[in-house]
Amino acid sequence: xxxxxxxxxxxxxxxxxxxxxxxxxxxxxxxxxxxxxxxxxxxxxxxxxxxxxxxxxxxxxxxxxxxxxxxxxxxxxxxxxxxxxxxxxxxxxxxxxxxxxxxxxxxx
Numbered sequence: 154x155x156x157x158x159x160x161x162x163x164x165x166x167x168x169x170x171x172x173x174x175x176x177x178x179x180x181x182x183x184x185x186x187x188x189x190x191x192x193x194x195x196x197x198x199x200x201x202x203x204x205x206x207x208x209x210x211x212x213x214x215x216x217x218x219x220x221x222x223x224x225x226x227x228x229x230x231x232x233x234x235x236x237x238x239x240x241x242x243x244x245x246x247x248x249x250x251x252x253x254x255x256x257x258x259x260x261x
Contacts, residue, residue, distance in 0.1 A: 154214065154215040154216075155215070155216070155251055155252040155253070156212060156213065156214065156215070156251075156252050157212075157213045157214075157215055157216040157218065157219035157220075157249060157250065157251045157252070158210050158211060158212055158213065158219060158249070158250045158251075158252075159190070159192075159210070159211040159213070159219050159222055159223075159247065159248075159249055159250075160208060160209070160210050160211075160247065160248045160249075160250055161208070161209040161210075161211075161245055161246075161247050162206060162207075162208055162245065162246045162247075162248070163206070163207045163208075163209070163243050163244070163245045164205050164206055164207075164243065164244045164245075165205050165206075165207060165242070165243050166205055166242070166243075166244075167242060168204075168205070170239075170242055170243070171204075171205075174207070174239065174243065175199075175207075177238060178197060178207070178209070179197075182231070182234075182235070183195050183196075183197055183209065185231070185234075186209070186211065186231055187211060189227040189230070189231060190211055190213075190222050190225075190227060190228070191218070192211040192212055192213055193212045193213060193214065194211075194212050195209065195210060195211045195212070196209070196210055197209040197210070198210075216249070216251045219249045219250075219251075220249055223247065223249065
């Protein structure tokens with residue numbers, strides 16, 4: 154079975170909010186989300202194309218597990234916590250991604 158990922162794209166429009174958002178996501182939200190979702194791992198990135206865009210990825214063993222998170226009470230609880238912390242200052246979208254193929258280079 155192919156791995157699947159939940160991707161959360163957040164737009165932190167006000168540059169003044171970014172340092173606090175960055176600290177909060179690193180110190181609290183990422184590890185809490187990984188644990189509540191039952192994800193295998195999670196990581197996050199800031200876009201270098203658009204510095205207001207932050208991505209978080211959560212890895213799951215398969216598509217069904219990733220999709221189940223979207224309707225879960227765990228996600229609803231995390232959304233409520235996120236909204237309390239950031240309100241309308243940070244907008245988000247979510248997507249579930251399934252690995253369609255991989256290439257690995259083996260150095261000689």
